[in-house]
Amino acid sequence: MPGISLRTVYMTLADLTDMREIEVLSVDGGAARFDSNTDDHHHVLCCECGNVEDVYVGGVSDLEVVGLDGFTPSTTSIVFHGICRECAASST
Numbered sequence: 664m665p666g667i668s669l670r671t672v673y674m675t676l677a678d679l680t681d682m683r684e685i686e687v688l689s690v691d692g693g694a695a696r697f698d699s700n701t702d703d704h705h706h707v708l709c710c711e712c713g714n715v716e717d718v719y720v721g722g723v724s725d726l727e728v729v730g731l732d733g734f735t736p737s738t739t740s741i742v743f744h745g746i747c748r749e750c751a752a753s754s755t
């Protein structure tokens with residue numbers, strides 16, 4: 664997100680923690696996000712508004728991964744980047 668400082672991002676996330684019970688969750692390997700869902704699940708991330716929603720993905724343990732030799736994953740987190748319903752609706 665060009666033009667938005669990291670500090671602003673973290674302040675926004677801090678605001679979010681006030682809204683519900685949360686867990687810290689890393690999306691995109693960088694920014695900390697918060698999640699109240701402790702199920703084994705994955706996420707969709709809206710590139711327009713930054714909204715993150717939970718999704719459930721089947722067959723994750725059977726994924727064919729190149730370059731994972733010698734690495735033992737403990738958890739797998741899948742993030743689908745795109746445009747959320749609200750942003751898609753408001754852009755038309």
Ligand SMILES: [Zn+2]
Pocket residue numbers: 709710711712713714746747748749750751
């Ligand atoms: Zn959106």
Ligand SMILES: [Zn+2]
Pocket residue numbers: 698699700704705706716717
């Ligand atoms: Zn989640």
